[in-house]
Amino acid sequence: MSTDHSRAVSDIASQLTALSRRGKRPRVYRGGSNSTRPAPHAETELVDLNGLNRVLAIDEDRCEALVEPNVSMERLVAATLERGYLPPVVMEFPGITVGGGVAGGAGESSSFTHGLFHRCVSEYEVVLGDGELVTASPTAHEPLYHALPGSCGSLGILTAARLRLRPAYPFVKLTYYRVGSFAEAVAQLSELCLGSGGGELDFVDAIMFSPERGVVMVGTSTAAPGSPVRRFRRARDEWFYLHAERVSRRHSRYTEYVPIRDYFFRYDRGAFWTGKQAFVVTGVPFNRATRFMLNAFLNTETLYTALHGSNLSYRYLVQDIYLPRQRAEEFLQWVSSRLKITPLWLWPVRPDERSLFSPACLSTDLVIDVGVWGVPALEFYQANREIEQRTLELAGRKMLYAHLYQPEEEFWRAYDRTRYLELRRRYRAEQAFPSLFEKVRTRYPDPLKTSVPAGAKEVFKSKLVRA
């Protein structure tokens, strides 16, 4: 480990012990976030991880990288690609970090085969609640190794991760297959991921634009692109979901070639389709020219800032629900008829029953995550509560980056609370960090933020313009 890294880690341990001595239970702060649950209040004590943003080493012989937790996906891809390698799982937003991806249980369209991002990590360096530094791996502190993913920083502070890498490839051959119903989409995802041909595929996800039309998108890595080559990161490129929507109207099957970085971060501009709301709220027409002109303000990081700053996150529902594939269609039908939200994003994930707090810790042969992002037909709080209840009934789990309104007893029905408390005691987290529930719950109405401010539109607009 470099001296700079060791110094930064001992600084974190000192911050933590000093706060514990004062009876405080701090949260970690890394200088930003892709979580949409409300940011902690100003008076919350924080341990600052801002300095931990280095790629410490890339070992080509062992196909491994050692990285600090604030390394973003964009930087991780740049650093590994330079050496001819890539992580097997790269989250769709360039600003998502290694630490946030592990502690938040994140993944992407290669997760049907590789699992969520944390499955690429062979070893964690962790500062425990009393400041002790440990290494957690399948052979050392194994319970901690399996409990960290999805625990949202409530068991320890991740200060480095050793990641598995795979040889890089410059392009993805991407084929779109039109589907005509939720049932067809789920059946096709299941067949692709579990059938005999699944081993040849690298990426699988799907979008349902309406209950009657969607696309399943299948990618394979390739060194030699054919035609056409399509890009999604420049201002003049179309937002990915709009492109996919047009493909689904015109073709039952269509293939194109996408440069690897454009593929990984294809949903960044417009944050899938959630960025369209910025146009609705501000009254700016939503067309190719306005998207081009406002491009600099429409990446994920800027949109998150605007969303939080304006409190519009109390209107616009953002939830990701992991379900056993056998229950996914029922959930999709319910969302479409009850909440009336489309488009819906679907991505298949390899289940992981060993990682206790991972959203993919479900008993099934394939998990399907459904991204539900939009203005619900029901009152906001009721819509969130109904989603939470449906998720439990269907034996699923919510991703914890989003608003959470469950009472504590209901929340723990999805997790092994006894085991969690045991781990908190064993790794001295009890007195040092807020519990998982304390950390992720949303108070409604929030005592400090109340509800959406009357001038939300203006605030949103000014944030967007100033950002």
Ligand SMILES: Cc1cc2nc3c(=O)[nH]c(=O)nc-3n(C[C@H](O)[C@H](O)[C@H](O)COP(=O)(O)OP(=O)(O)OC[C@H]3O[C@@H](n4cnc5c(N)ncnc54)[C@H](O)[C@@H]3O)c2cc1C
């Ligand atoms: C529209 C939308 C689409 C999304 N799509 C996807 C998607 O496709 N795939 C996906 O997986 N996710 C998706 N997300 C969710 C997002 O990936 C997760 O919120 C992710 O965990 C955020 O990463 P981050 O680096 O910003 O983490 P942060 O928000 O910074 O942190 C996440 C959690 O981890 C904790 N944490 C961060 N760093 C550390 C550390 N070093 N040690 C201990 N704890 C730490 C934080 O305290 C926090 O509780 C989406 C979100 C939205 C709004």
